[in-house]
Amino acid sequence: MTTAESGDSGDDAPREAVVLDYLPHGRADDDRPRYEKSPVAYALGIDGFGLFEVTLADDADVSIGDRVVVSPAAAREHVASLRRVDYDELSNGARSELEYVVEDVVESDEERFVDFYNDAQPITLRLHQLNLLPGIGKKLRNNVLDERKRGPFESFEDLEDRISGLHRPREVLVERILEELREDDLKYKTFVRDPDAGGGR
Secondary structure: OOOOOOOOOOOOOOEEEEEEEEEOOOOOOOOOOHHHOOOEEEEEEOOOOOEEEEEEOOOOOOOOOOEEEEEOHHHOOOEEEEEEOOHHHOOHHHHHHHHHHHHHHHHHOHHHHHHHHHHOOEOOOOOEHHHHOOOOOHHHHHHHHHHHHOOOOOOHHHHHHHOOOOOOHHHHHHHHHHHHHHOOOOOOOOOOOOOOOOOOO
16 A cells, blocks of 8 residues: 655646535534635545545535545645545545445455555564454464465455455455544554645645
């Protein structure tokens, strides 16, 4: 997984986020008159799973599930400004969409997430990145490590076929990503980084 720091990425490739919820009249807890409030969206970064509150241009045509560019700032078409938020700051609508959007991101970029099983490394002498996944203990971890020496895994189906006892390898990743998004105080985060946003406003 990428570990780039927050800020405009070194390359020029636009970084996108998926809209989780769209509030055309701004946040309910914003006490300003409606005419002073801009539309707001909550979004999930595709590369680093950053959570964002996005202030949109008044003429933005955005719906739940749409992708918006969050970085570099010069490439933002509908985004006036954004800020990183925690899970607890999301709207109820955004929270209810989160699992579906994470599933879509993992499914639509299968190679990237299968490569986690190919590339995962030890964190400490006793703990491996694979052990962070729900349901993967020492035995399954060793099975994955032994099998990948014979050749890289090509797909989630390939993983299931080659690793006895590893059921639903895609769903296991989704569960871990959601855990990292919801739990602020996890000691180790493998998937949730912040390479998505660039330069805040």
